[in-house]
Amino acid sequence: MPSGLYIAAAGMNATLSQQDVIANNLANVSTVGFKQNRSVDLAFPTYLIARLQDQQVKTLDGTADLRTNIGLMGGGVATQAITTDFSQGSHLQTQNPLDLAINGSNFFTVMAPNGKTFLTRDGSFNLDANGRLVTKDGLPVMGHNGEIYIDGSQMAVDNEGNISVDSKPLDQLLIVKPLDMGQLTKVGHSLFEASAQAKIDKAPDDIQVQQGFLEQSNVNSMMEMVNMIDNYRSYELNSRIVSTYDHVMSEAASEIGTLKV
Numbered sequence: 001m002p003s004g005l006y007i008a009a010a011g012m013n014a015t016l017s018q019q020d021v022i023a024n025n026l027a028n029v030s031t032v033g034f035k036q037n038r039s040v041d042l043a044f045p046t047y048l049i050a051r052l053q054d055q056q057v058k059t060l061d062g063t064a065d066l067r068t069n070i071g072l073m074g075g076g077v078a079t080q081a082i083t084t085d086f087s088q089g090s091h092l093q094t095q096n097p098l099d100l101a102i103n104g105s106n107f108f109t110v111m112a113p114n115g116k117t118f119l120t121r122d123g124s125f126n127l128d129a130n131g132r133l134v135t136k137d138g139l140p141v142m143g144h145n146g147e148i149y150i151d152g153s154q155m156a157v158d159n160e161g162n163i164s165v166d167s168k169p170l171d172q173l174l175i176v177k178p179l180d181m182g183q184l185t186k187v188g189h190s191l192f193e194a195s196a197q198a199k200i201d202k203a204p205d206d207i208q209v210q211q212g213f214l215e216q217s218n219v220n221s222m223m224e225m226v227n228m229i230d231n232y233r234s235y236e237l238n239s240r241i242v243s244t245y246d247h248v249m250s251e252a253a254s255e256i257g258t259l260k261v
Contacts, residue, residue, distance in 0.1 A: 018231050
């Protein structure tokens, strides 16, 4: 099989993976706190090509390859990983006192029913039937003293995440900072789970909370559309190469060796 056929096929597989990532980003362009993904491709080793007809020269310590080099030939690519871009999205003012946004690289902490903690940048919070501060999925938002219950008419949150209800101090939001973003795994569209080895700063000194604001998705829809077009053209080019190889091999199988009178 010609190596170029495998190289083109590998390129098609990589662009398909990239297309899935782009489609997911565009689908979440309006998702609060969403962090876009990126597909990282790994190149296979390249090969140095030389002319086969040239002679090799023998030396005392072995054979020295003195054939003229033609150049390098790539080995194709494969999708190595899907990474997350944690850059901050823009803040949209909603004037809803339950909406909170964070500046910087900090995260809110929420609790799952099984007791597992997750991190999120989605600050579109609500109150459940018991007055507990929860995410839009019903997960309780954690403070330094545990779950947060709002028993009053006016909730205020200052820049450091301190919560007061009807002018009375209540608790402080449990806002944390992962020291290595690579240790976070995306769960769904807006939650992140830290690995067991992840180092978490549970008392960062750069907390900046804005009440009445929401952090928007960091997806740039125009750039994603450009990436989608570029990705489609790459797929189309590789598919043409595969078609060309298929035609050449078909012709070779049917024509080479045919006795013509």
